[in-house]
Amino acid sequence: MKVLVIGSGGREHVLAWKLKQSPQVTQVFCAPGNAGTGVDVTNIDINASDSERLAQFAKNEKIDLTVVGPEGPLVGGVVDVFKKHGLRVFGPSKAAAALEGSKAFCKDIMRQASVPTAEYRVFKDAEGAIDFIQERDETPLVVKADGLAAGKGVVVCENKLEAMAAVNMIMKQNAFGDAGKTVVIEEKLVGQEVSILALVDGKTIITLEAAQDHKAAHDGDTGPNTGGMGAYSPAPFATPELMDTVIEKILIPTVHTMRKAGVEFRGVLYAGLMLTSQGPKVLEYNVRLGDPEAQAILMRLKTDMYDVLCAAADGKLKDLPQLEWDDRTAICVVMASEGYPGPISTGHPIRGVDDANALPDVKVFHAGTAVQKGEVVNTGGRVLGVTALGKDVSDAKRKAYEAVRCIRWQGAWCRKDISDKARTAN
Template sequence: MLNVMVIGKGGREHALAWRLKQSPRAGTIFCAPGNAGTARDGITNVPIDHTETDKLQRFCLREKVGLVVIGPEDPLAAGLADFLRGKGLKVFGPSKEAARIESSKVFAKELMRHADVPTAEFRVFDHPQPARDYIETRDYPVVVKADGLAAGKGVVVCKTGTEATQAVKRIMTDAEFGQKAGRNVVVEKRLDGEEVSVLALVSGRTFLPLPACQDHKAVGDGDTGPNTGGMGAYCPAPVATPELMKEWEKTVFFPTIHWMKRNRYPFQGVLFGGFILTNQGTRVLEFNCRFGDPETQVLMMRLKTDLLDLLEAVADERLQEFEDKIVWDPRPAVCVVLCAGGYPGKYDNGKVITGVADADRLPDVKVFHAGTRVDDRNRTVTDGGRVLGVTALGDTLADAKARAYEAVKLIQFPGMHYRTDIADKALKVKPPAPPQEAPKLPARFRKPGGDKPAN
């Protein structure tokens, strides 16, 4: 039996801990600090913050923790994986050096340039004035990105030059996302197309892509309003055809992982590619160095293979043993995120949540907790912007969506809001492709009298 420590307190960590607990080899599953959902699922919450590194390693050694799984990006960027490995613990998650692929947008874009990974045209600036000058000379809309971590909110997609110069001011001058995050900015060409998330387990030379998901970043239906950490997801994403998945292995994952290995910061853990499908082909928008949230919820809902075996194989560099062996539930999954009133702006915590147990009783439904805690009266209350991830399986994507929203209707808390169109992108009937003109034949093959179609 193996004791496991999951670090974090969001929906992703609840989903990972819930799936790990189902392994026949699992001993005690700890979650530091965890949330109301992990507590109610028989996972042992440990009130230690990821910044209390000494306390954490002492706890893990005392409780004979055989594997530490680090959920969020902040502890990875701070070097928690290196620290715990240095104390002799087995860890799933990249080193601080490798985590720069997420913790620095500048590092990620320059890596893509060196490794020849397709991405949007970009420039890096360490001062607001040259950034403004550059924006004014562009004849296309741009995206302005804070270099450092900003909880998924440091990317401003701009329609006009004025919006873009305003974004530079917010990030660099006003330090809206913090002094460190806004020291440098990336200004890149804005791309249009459908976005798709592909996560791959990576260990040594081996990488295994997981089924593609589609996340919904904007807070409002129809992708309106400001960006959030993610309002819902579905898996698999039909736009990611088997041919495209093969292409991304060759053009994105392979060169990125090899470039990192060659440069002496090999990646170990899960590498998450955010892709956009443009008219010119796929471009990489960003990389993350950890499981996505809410992508993890739909992936864990569908995973049949023992997660503990998989994550341990990554940590031991034995991932090749699982090549073509990961088993998935053929049914699609949909996750709808329920948010606190005001999110992604200011919101209040401590609102009482009802109906979760009823929702959980529906067949093929699991409610993953994110911003929740148990109060002193044993009630589940809100404790974050994204509160719950209501996740369901269905025979078809439409069934999974219907079941997820049936479960959502049973849950209530003051100010609760959510999107009503999760998975619609894949369910919408695509407009028929414009008829392809028959290629004009060279003159000597044409019928006399022109090439009128024979009716």
């Protein structure tokens, strides 16, 4: 069987790596891929947003399954193009991907489904948004660009001045381009964050093992929001009772409400949750595997990934045996470029990845890398996801950071506290 993975980040590297492990899979392609996928599988020089060329490649190569990694192509309708050509593809349609492509649409679906989430208002002009902020009591707010902004379109504001500055940055200074033409302003939720990812085939929902992401740039959850600086799985906060609640009160109502609206959801439904004193509330939905959650979660998956994704794509999840998991803890530490999440310095040669990969229970997944003049260099903000398995959280953390210490390039940095939140779990 031949598989095509669309995308170029760490999530796509772990997907390609995992799919290649299936005894059924003879070849894995990644379009366009990165320096790491170029080692593990075969890179194809087609942009992830070029849906027609990708579909034509899949037809010519007789690809048996295409897996779409990033949100951009999904929101752009790549799945619809593949289905039009009669190709098997894993991922939601353009209409279903609006759940991530528009935060306002997402909040409206949650309201219709009675899914617990933060109170919110949607604004299409900066003046209306600023008036709303000024009229409110002084409480922390979150200002979100409505569209896709590579995980950076969310600004957590502790007071009115910060909230108004965020509106001006997003709507007047166009910090995120067209993604910021509409903003969602909501109350700030307080608690532990947990990521619950589920496979959905339109009718059946199968949850994956839970993970906890670290969105803030710096230790202690300080600094600006990023696409994610690290993750670990399993997350001790995600108790069996919590998982039952999430399935019953959040995932099932959302999928049902989408179907009632004439939109069948097939793909990954990712609920970013805040565990508040009133119970779990949804911060946002994504429609693909999280990055870096995917690295930590899939490092632990023992079931054949090809079987899993084919069942989801074919609407046959109900026939899939229960997923098998490695009982150990996986931790992914993201190594980033100097300046991230702001302007970054790129093109620096990366050393030591082979040394890190040689360590037991370690795999380095590439994200923002490319080969230039025979050397692997950094090309993006989040560069590598250094991932390790350990018998418990402490062991996995030790192994992950031992691997991090093997790797160097000019300006490289990472958070030092990935997984420390696990110690505060009851």
